[in-house]
Amino acid sequence: MPNIVLFSGSSHQDLSQRVADRLGLELGKVVTKKFSNQETSVEIGESVRGEDVYIIQSGCGEINDNLMELLIMINACKIASSSRVTAVIPCFPYARQDKKDKVGGLRRWSRAPISAKLVANMLSVAGADHIITMDLHASQIQGFFDIPVDNLYAEPAVLQWIRENIAEWRNCIIVSPDAGGAKRVTSIADRLNVEFALIHKERKKANEVDRMVLVGDVKDRVAILVDDMADTCGTICHAADKLLSAGATKVYAILTHGIFSGPAISRINNAAFEAVVVTNTIPQEDKMRHCPKIQVIDISMILAEAIRRTHNGESVSYLFSHVPL
Numbered sequence: 001m002p003n004i005v006l007f008s009g010s011s012h013q014d015l016s017q018r019v020a021d022r023l024g025l026e027l028g029k030v031v032t033k034k035f036s037n038q039e040t041s042v043e044i045g046e047s048v049r050g051e052d053v054y055i056i057q058s059g060c061g062e063i064n065d066n067l068m069e070l071l072i073m074i075n076a077c078k079i080a081s082s083s084r085v086t087a088v089i090p091c092f093p094y095a096r097q098d099k100k101d102k103v104g105g106l107r108r109w110s111r112a113p114i115s116a117k118l119v120a121n122m123l124s125v126a127g128a129d130h131i132i133t134m135d136l137h138a139s140q141i142q143g144f145f146d147i148p149v150d151n152l153y154a155e156p157a158v159l160q161w162i163r164e165n166i167a168e169w170r171n172c173i174i175v176s177p178d179a180g181g182a183k184r185v186t187s188i189a190d191r192l193n194v195e196f197a198l199i200h201k202e203r204k205k206a207n208e209v210d211r212m213v214l215v216g217d218v219k220d221r222v223a224i225l226v227d228d229m230a231d232t233c234g235t236i237c238h239a240a241d242k243l244l245s246a247g248a249t250k251v252y253a254i255l256t257h258g259i260f261s262g263p264a265i266s267r268i269n270n271a272a273f274e275a276v277v278v279t280n281t282i283p284q285e286d287k288m289r290h291c292p293k294i295q296v297i298d299i300s301m302i303l304a305e306a307i308r309r310t311h312n313g314e315s316v317s318y319l320f321s322h323v324p325l
Helices: 013-021 063-079 115-126 139-144 153-165 179-192 234-245 264-270 285-290 300-311
Strands: 002-008 030-034 040-044 052-056 084-089 129-136 151-152 170-176 195-205 210-217 222-230 249-259 275-279 294-297
Touching: 002 210, 002 275, 002 300, 013 052, 013 300, 030 063, 040 063, 052 063, 052 300, 063 084, 063 115, 084 300, 115 139, 129 285, 129 294, 153 249, 153 264, 153 275, 153 294, 170 179, 179 195, 179 222, 195 234, 210 234, 222 234, 234 249, 234 264, 264 285, 285 294
Parallel strands: 002 052, 052 084, 084 129, 129 151, 170 195, 170 222, 222 249, 249 275, 275 294
Antiparallel strands: 030 040, 195 210
16 A cells, blocks of 8 residues: 555554554554653654554553653654544543543532543644544544544454354343443344343442342343453453343353453452453453453454555445454
8 A cells, every 4th residue: 555654652562563464564663762751752763754644552551651652653743744644542541531420429510521532632733633443432532523533343343253252142142231331232232133131330439339230131141241341340240240140151241442450350360251352452461361261352454444444535334344354
């Protein structure tokens, strides 16, 4: 493909290399380092004048450092006269801070910021012309931008994994661990032609679930928990216990973004999951060494195809329902 340059930030080099290999491209030369006072320094090592530039950087690991590195890389390419800069952000940072919440269920609002909007503004001001991301925590984040945002879905890859790896998938039930994910699980359940259930949870504060109520019948079925992300894994581990006590024969969890911070790995190891399946929007090699239940779906081909179609001016809506071959 002519006039295209692909750069990788330092957050997820493996995914960037997979995307580059899929497209038949070499990753562009870029040197990222830190000064002794921890300021980020970026040097673009080749000409990008008039080029269509794609920068792959996931919102994981040292999130603030990686976000700053992405902003500097975008700006470096923009002022080096690139024709267009697209930020490919498989896991969007600060996506959970997308709205103001009521304080403890009261009729007054917290003074919390809407940080996802701030990140959107920062990306635009840095010079991004287009954003490609995957499974945004809340789809309204697309509206925080005044530039095009392609929110890709892991759903086609998830459906493929279920059909290939769960022998009893025709007798399964798709379960959302919270009411917010109901739309996601109904879509998957419809595509598989199976039933769905959801768990209503009440939180007293962030990362702590107070109680859970199961809505739906899981007795004598394989339960597949589906969510967009899991951080400390308190919710999905509670949900797995709830499903087993309600008569489910096996429990799987399928998540797009496996953040797995704090006690997450020990919770998964102690929980009764057959497998916890995540995509590689976030690097998982280290987590997999400590937890044999974690399995990974590669989504590099979806990102690569989105980049190819964007560069060639083609529609990306095909990717909403198909996994590229």
